[in-house]
Amino acid sequence: xxxxxxxxxxxxxxxxxxxxxxxxxxxxxxxxxxxxxxxxxxxxxxxxxxxxxxxxxxxxxxxxxxxxxxxxxxxxxxxxxxxxxxxxxxxxxxxxxxxxxxxxxxxxxxxxxxxxxxxxxxxxxxxxxxxxxxxxxxxxxxxxxxxxxxxxxxxxxxxxxxxxxxxxxxxxxxxxxxxxxxxxxxxxxxxxxxxxxxxxxxxxxxxxxxxxxxxxxxxxxxxxxxxxxxxxxxxxxxxxxxxxxxxxxxxxxxxxxxxxxxxxxxxxxxxxxxxxxxxxxxxxxxxxxxxxxxxxxxxxxxxxxxxxxxxxxxxxxxxxxxxxxxxxxxxxxxxxxxxxxxxxxxxxxxxxxxxxxxxxxxxxxxxxxxxxxxxxxxxxxxxxxxxxxxxxxxxxxxxxxxxxxxxxxxxxxxxxxxxxxxxxxxxxxxxxxxxxxxxxxxxxxxxxxxxxxxxxxxxxxxxxxxxxxxxxxxxxxxxxxxxxxxxxxxxxxxxxxxxxxxxxxxxxxxxxxxxxxxxxxxxxxxxxxxxxxxxxxxxxxxxxxxxxxxxxxxxxxxxxxxxxxxxxxxxxxxxxxxxxxxxxxxxxxxxxxxxxxxxxxxxxxxxxxxxxxxx
Amino acid sequence: xxxxxxxxxxxxxxxxxxxxxxxxxxxxxxxxxxxxxxxxxxxxxxxxxxxxxxxxxxxxxxxxxxxxxxxxxxxxxxxxxxxxxxxxxxxxxxxxxxxxxxxxxxxxxxxxxxxxxxxxxxxxxxxxxxxxxxxxxxxxxxxxxxxxxxxxxxxxxxxxxxxxxxxxxxxxxxxxxxxxxxxxxxxxxxxxxxxxxxxxxxxxxxxxxxxxxxxxxxxxxxxxxxxxxxxxxxxxxxxxxxxxxxxxxxxxxxxxxxxxxxxxxxxxxxxxxxxxxxxxxxxxxxxxxxxxxxxxxxxxxxxxxxxxxxxxxxxxxxxxxxxxxxxxxxxxxxxxxxxxxxxxxxxxxxx
Ligand SMILES: Cc1cc2nc3c(=O)[nH]c(=O)nc-3n(C[C@H](O)[C@H](O)[C@H](O)COP(=O)(O)OP(=O)(O)OC[C@H]3O[C@@H](n4cnc5c(N)ncnc54)[C@H](O)[C@@H]3O)c2cc1C
Ligand SMILES: Cc1ncc(C[n+]2csc(CCOP(=O)(O)OP(=O)(O)O)c2C)c(N)n1
Ligand code: SF4
Ligand code: SF4
Ligand code: SF4
Ligand SMILES: [Mg+2]
Numbered sequence: 013x014x015x016x017x018x019x020x021x022x023x024x025x026x027x028x029x030x031x032x033x034x035x036x037x038x039x040x041x042x043x044x045x046x047x048x049x050x051x052x053x054x055x056x057x058x059x060x061x062x063x064x065x066x067x068x069x070x071x072x073x074x075x076x077x078x079x080x081x082x083x084x085x086x087x088x089x090x091x092x093x094x095x096x097x098x099x100x101x102x103x104x105x106x107x108x109x110x111x112x113x114x115x116x117x118x119x120x121x122x123x124x125x126x127x128x129x130x131x132x133x134x135x136x137x138x139x140x141x142x143x144x145x146x147x148x149x150x151x152x153x154x155x156x157x158x159x160x161x162x163x164x165x166x167x168x169x170x171x172x173x174x175x176x177x178x179x180x181x182x183x184x185x186x187x188x189x190x191x192x193x194x195x196x197x198x199x200x201x202x203x204x205x206x207x208x209x210x211x212x213x214x215x216x217x218x219x220x221x222x223x224x225x226x227x228x229x230x231x232x233x234x235x236x237x238x239x240x241x242x243x244x245x246x247x248x249x250x251x252x253x254x255x256x257x258x259x260x261x262x263x264x265x266x267x268x269x270x271x272x273x274x275x276x277x278x279x280x281x282x283x284x285x286x287x288x289x290x291x292x293x294x295x296x297x298x299x300x301x302x303x304x305x306x307x308x309x310x311x312x313x314x315x316x317x318x319x320x321x322x323x324x325x326x327x328x329x330x331x332x333x334x335x336x337x338x339x340x341x342x343x344x345x346x347x348x349x350x351x352x353x354x355x356x357x358x359x360x361x362x363x364x365x366x367x368x369x370x371x372x373x374x375x376x377x378x379x380x381x382x383x384x385x386x387x388x389x390x391x392x393x394x395x396x397x398x399x400x401x402x403x404x405x406x407x408x409x410x411x412x413x414x415x416x417x418x419x420x421x422x423x424x425x426x427x428x429x430x431x432x433x434x435x436x437x438x439x440x441x442x443x444x445x446x447x448x449x450x451x452x453x454x455x456x457x458x459x460x461x462x463x464x465x466x467x468x469x470x471x472x473x474x475x476x477x478x479x480x481x482x483x484x485x486x487x488x489x490x491x492x493x494x495x496x497x498x499x500x501x502x503x504x505x506x507x508x509x510x511x512x513x514x515x516x517x518x519x520x521x522x523x524x525x526x527x528x529x530x531x532x533x534x535x536x537x538x539x540x541x542x543x544x545x546x547x548x549x550x551x552x553x554x555x556x557x558x559x560x561x562x563x564x565x566x567x568x569x570x571x572x573x574x575x576x577x578x579x580x581x582x583x584x585x586x587x588x589x590x591x592x593x594x595x596x597x598x599x600x601x602x603x604x605x606x607x608x609x610x611x612x613x614x615x616x617x618x619x620x621x622x623x624x625x626x627x
Numbered sequence: 628x629x630x631x632x633x634x635x636x637x638x639x640x641x642x643x644x645x646x647x648x649x650x651x652x653x654x655x656x657x658x659x660x661x662x663x664x665x666x667x668x669x670x671x672x673x674x675x676x677x678x679x680x681x682x683x684x685x686x687x688x689x690x691x692x693x694x695x696x697x698x699x700x701x702x703x704x705x706x707x708x709x710x711x712x713x714x715x716x717x718x719x720x721x722x723x724x725x726x727x728x729x730x731x732x733x734x735x736x737x738x739x740x741x742x743x744x745x746x747x748x749x750x751x752x753x754x755x756x757x758x759x760x761x762x763x764x765x766x767x768x769x770x771x772x773x774x775x776x777x778x779x780x781x782x783x784x785x786x787x788x789x790x791x792x793x794x795x796x797x798x799x800x801x802x803x804x805x806x807x808x809x810x811x812x813x814x815x816x817x818x819x820x821x822x823x824x825x826x827x828x829x830x831x832x833x834x835x836x837x838x839x840x841x842x843x844x845x846x847x848x849x850x851x852x853x854x855x856x857x858x859x860x861x862x863x864x865x866x867x868x869x870x871x872x873x874x875x876x877x878x879x880x881x882x883x884x885x886x887x888x889x890x891x892x893x894x895x896x897x898x899x900x901x902x903x904x905x906x907x908x909x910x911x912x913x914x915x916x917x918x919x920x921x922x923x924x925x926x927x928x929x930x931x932x933x934x935x936x937x938x939x940x941x942x943x944x945x946x947x948x949x950x951x952x953x954x955x956x957x958x959x960x961x962x963x964x965x966x967x968x969x970x971x972x973x974x975x976x977x978x
Contacts, residue, residue, distance in 0.1 A: 581663025
């Protein structure tokens with residue numbers, strides 16, 4: 013195999029599973045270490061640099077980082093990355109002095125942003141400090157997008173949302189509430205240098221089966237949640253059926269529980285294995301007494317005398333044939349109810365964008381948007397968040413915002429938007445003495461901390477009682493130690509190795525092998541423990557000095573315990589703290605290199621690299 | 628953080644042996660030897676060998692003397708019996724263990740100082756008695772524990788770390804053992820587990836004394852340029868004479884039918900040692916020829932390794948003495964020690 017090129021930031025970045033899994037590449041292990049040291053404000057600011065809304069996301073993030081977390085592969089449960097973020101947000105001091113500064117003198121460029129959801133807000137967050145004038149148009153009378161109107165207050169308190177939205181608005185954003193954009197043509201005719209569309213995917217999907225239009229009390233999930241938010245809806249019947257089993261369904265059933273629902277059933281077409289809702293949201297719903305009914309396909313609404321009395325379902329039996337799922341109808345059942353909420357998905361709708369102004373739409377009615385630059389077919393118009401490729405989540409909306417801001421900045425400077433700024437990396441030894449490292453390398457066998465919830469009885473009294481209490485100090489102390497510090501890399505220097513096998517023998521999880529070189533397929537089978545997880549890289553060194561064999565490391569379950577480096581007599585293995593340097597609009601990666609993280613002089617073997625390769 | 632013990636968490640895909648154990652279950656305490664010491668690799672090789680043999684850890688006895696090498700019995704099979712004897716006296720203790728309980732698998736670990744200086748007489752008599760013992764001699768050419776003085780295995784001309792050459796001729800444990808009539812003689816290198824593990828397994832299966840001399844570089848006091856026991860020197864001068872595969876009893880049939888086998892030796896328990904290749908004029912079952920061949924290569928400056936000599940026919944200590952099959956520890960005290968009256972009667976016969 014080609015020796016692994018660790019000077020490309022991509023290699024070590026991928027080892028940091030959580031950060032690699034996070035759409036915005038939040039530096040998780042570093043923020044967890046800061047929490048461990050009680051440096052909550054710094055931890056919060058580190059979070060904010062990449063994910064912009066740590067308090068909101070610490071409660072609501074879809075957390076793609078957690079299934080990616082190495083700890084899952086080691087002991088089955090990921091580090092509670094998301095809820096630790098909340099710890100930093102809850103315990104931080106006032107951060108106003110540390111927020112990006114906005115220059116008095118503007119750069120003369122004006123940007124229009126449609127919608128005040130997380131995507132647009134992120135664009136504004138990145139562009140305001142560069143002197144841009146940002147005008148945000150919002151249809152509703154308050155900012156925040158779906159974070160405000162659809163995520164219920166018992167999951168996300170308004171105060172948390174208000175504060176983090178205000179951090180951006182208070183940079184001097186020209187926020188125009190209750191001002192829907194009704195014509196893109198008209199907007200483009202105004203004097204803006206670029207337009208960003210962050211209008212979300214505002215339409216709930218319909219279920220057009222018999223009886224749908226014959227009765228009231230059949231609601232569309234996201235519209236109903238919005239009405240609940242605006243207090244246009246303050247009660248619901250005792251028996252409620254929720255159709256669909258995604259995250260919207262979870263919010264609908266739990267909100268129903270708080271508005272008078274007693275007998276609430278979430279009706280799913282398939283079995284639990286295929287549910288779209290996150291497992292923790294399902295657990296929370298079950299804890300609140302919601303029933304989840306599997307393998308029921310809706311057939312028709314049962315309406316008597318103009319009144320909804322129930323819904324008829326086909327009971328399905330699923331079987332697998334040739335890798336395909338087939339269903340068979342067993343029988344038909346009618347379940348009585350007072351209300352039905354449809355939560356079967358969201359769609360995009362752009363009635364306000366004319367189709368003859370150079371913005372191409374595909375057959376599905378979606379704008380054609382470039383995956384890297386976020387620009388649509390009309391130069392100077394960018395899309396992001398749910399508006400770009402359909403419903404996603406907040407953290408993707410944020411990442412789209414960052415990338416769109418980079419493009420807008422290039423565009424306004426007359427640079428090609430395909431010129432993406434380069435990534436960089438720092439790699440500095442974590443050694444601070446004999447067998448001493450500047451991180452806690454001892455493996456903690458502690459189980460994942462379980463979130464404590466408010467008592468059920470108190471929970472349903474008001475709509476906005478936050479259910480999760482957050483971690484206690486003790487829980488936090490344990491949970492931070494579960495993090496394996498995957499950014500503290502095992503860094504190998506082949507010419508130093510004397511092939512004594514000490515590292516191979518000491519590694520508790522059989523990561524290391526010294527063997528003759530070969531093609532990757534073959535090498536993977538010849539290691540101390542076969543490297544079966546193809547999603548994880550194997551590191552291959554240059555030829556070793558004494559025997560010309562190679563050092564191979566399977567990254568899969570490395571604990572980053574540093575024992576290999578402790579046992580190595582020649583420091584051929586060293587533990588090095590890796591930081592991927594991420595560029596933002598107007599802030600190249602080297603900016604951080606010079607200011608925030610200087611490389612100690614005299615450590616010439618240590619790397620600071622800039623790379624133009626995409627991550 | 629300061630130095631940490633090896634955490635008990637293990638690779639999820641680690642294979643299990645017939646007892647349901649992983650190699651991690653055969654580990655001992657955390658080594659306190661210098662990082663990079665050859666002895667630690669030998670420990671790892673022993674763990675691999677006993678795991679592959681499905682050895683129940685509580686049926687083994689670990690015996691050692693004094694030295695860095697002798698400390699290593701603490702670093703594997705924490706569930707086993709163990710005795711850390713005084714300097715050079717491990718063979719006497721091993722003889723006692725083997726006499727008392729012939730069912731225990733005895734693993735002795737010693738150093739070149741422990742075996743060839745203070746304990747030389749003990750080693751010779753253990754060979755002569757042919758006690759059933761795997762005797763691992765971790766050979767680094769120095770007294771590591773006492774900071775690197777030349778040992779009796781240091782080669783003439785090999786230099787100390789401070790540059791003084793050794794002037795006294797070495798004792799070669801392999802040639803010594805063959806001379807004394809040892810029934811299993813091998814040499815390995817800590818840096819080559821592929822070779823060492825089958826040798827250790829064969830040594831454990833051998834009924835009788837199995838001497839395994841393992842070149843085991845001392846990273847701290849004897850791994851420099853002018854040393855003849857360094858990693859680099861050993862790699863540069865090693866001659867693998869008789870590589871073996873060890874085929875346990877369960878695989879016997881397949882092993883026996885391999886065509887063109889140069890030499891296969893069937894062990895007392897039915898397992899087979901198969902020599903993958905041996906030189907034309909070399910026969911690892913012919914004591915005189917083996918001795919002469921090793922001498923010849925050694926005279927050319929080569930470090931000869933492999934399973935160099937094997938004799939499966941000789942009886943071990945219990946065989947020679949005609950001891951009962953039952954371990955003495957299980958014989959009721961009354962029959963083991965028939966009492967004063969019986970003694971008087973016996974003595975009467977000689978009067
Ligand atoms: C019930 C529900 C629960 C969810 N829970 C989570 C969760 O827990 N975690 C998570 O990460 N994600 C969650 N999501 C998804 C998440 O809210 C969205 O992915 C995210 O808010 C998308 O951000 P955005 O900026 O693209 O658009 P949005 O948040 O949808 O914001 C778009 C804004 O644009 C405004 N707008 C639309 N059209 C116009 C127009 N023509 N003129 C002016 N303004 C306009 C809208 O009023 C809205 O304020 C949930 C979604 C739903 C429906
Ligand atoms: C009776 C006695 N004499 C001397 C010593 C000092 N001593 C301790 S270890 C050792 C030599 C050990 O050498 P070796 O067996 O080669 O072990 P190594 O440390 O090299 O592995 C000596 C002389 C002692 N402990 N006891
Ligand atoms: S840090 Fe080194 S010793 Fe620890 S698990 Fe990773 S490779 Fe193994
Ligand atoms: S411990 Fe160090 S010198 Fe020894 S094999 Fe490992 S990397 Fe090489
Ligand atoms: S002194 Fe030498 S023999 Fe002893 S532990 Fe250190 S390297 Fe090994
Ligand atoms: Mg020694």
